[in-house]
Amino acid sequence: MPRAGLDAEAVVTAAAELADTESLEAVTLARLAHRLGVRSPSLYGHIAGLDDLRRRLGARGARELAGALTVAAAGRSRLAALRAVAETYREYARSHPGTYAAMQRAPDDDSGEAASAGRELVAVIVAVLDGYALRGDEAIHAVRVVRAALHGFTLLESEGGFRLPISLEDSYQRLIGVLDRGLADGVFAG
Amino acid sequence: MPRAGLDAEAVVTAAAELADTESLEAVTLARLAHRLGVRSPSLYGHIAGLDDLRRRLGARGARELAGALTVAAAGRSRLAALRAVAETYREYARSHPGTYAAMQRAPDDDSGEAASAGRELVAVIVAVLDGYALRGDEAIHAVRVVRAALHGFTLLESEGGFRLPISLEDSYQRLIGVLDRGLADGVFAG
């Protein structure tokens, strides 16, 4: 009997493919094992179980997304940076819906990959906000507002919450505009 | 053997309690049946299965939330209305986390309770935006932006996405402020 030659990385990659082409719920150890040409108990040699797999998938997504956002923000500031980050954020969520869904459950502990990937994400947004010259707690509030807005839009979109035949692109531009105006015009204790 | 005297309403109510005190994932037919003093196949006399139960739970939540928002918005306009709706929205999600989670999967068809409850929700926000005098497509964009912002904040909060020890109330006020400014100041094609 030949070996499949798996490792944790390959398992998570297969899980990501399944999650993004079907859905996160479609990612079962049984289906994943079948896809990898292996029996499901064999997966336990690489991952600690289904929950662990979901955590790894979410952590990988957060890392990927943070990387993409960092690239998008590079060399830009204020509205240009905000727009680039927002577009990249939405694009990632659209093209990786299952992985994006896996990112949602917050990590249990503050150590570990998932948590540090989450911090990376926050750091990128902090960098974008730098141009708006926000200080102390106000910068935190601003990060929360921006995250909430991008996350909420993205989620409503991926869940099919927007049903009217009116341009989602236009709606998203309005959202970015609202954020920019709020950040620039002193809602955050200017 | 005495009867439990269940009906669909009672089953959904028990599911809501379980979802809101533990989590949506904790709502299994087995646990629900145990709680109601019944064997799980008996639930099929009242609901069509687990998916159907989740749909009903989400529909009930949307109806409840829409009702609460309608009350909150009554007699107010612009910032006062927006603030009242936003506070009520967040309060509902905080006190009914499981039900709120059940509301997220959009209904499959446009008929049925879940879809009409969703339309109610949108209608309330449309009413709030009336004071801002938005027309045509711009009103739709505005509804989407407001929904996305409230939804995103609420979800990040309930998933423990905000970890820093800085007031969430303050952050939410900033979010409301940003929305108000955007709605008032012509981001939506004034």
Add this chain to the structure above:
DNA sequence: TGACAAGCCTAAGAGCATTAGGTAAATTCC
């Protein structure tokens, strides 16, 4: 070549949703 670790296997248990078919209680009708 022999020791050993790594990778995969089968077998088995427990929990889940769901369907099929039977029984007893409540309700309706005469």
Add this chain to the structure above:
DNA sequence: GGAATTTACCTAATGCTCTTAGGCTTGTCA
């Protein structure tokens, strides 16, 4: 009041899921 019917619940069984235990085989390294 008693019979027929509907309603509410039951047990039994199927097939899926994750997960643990223990064994075999393949590859690596001294």
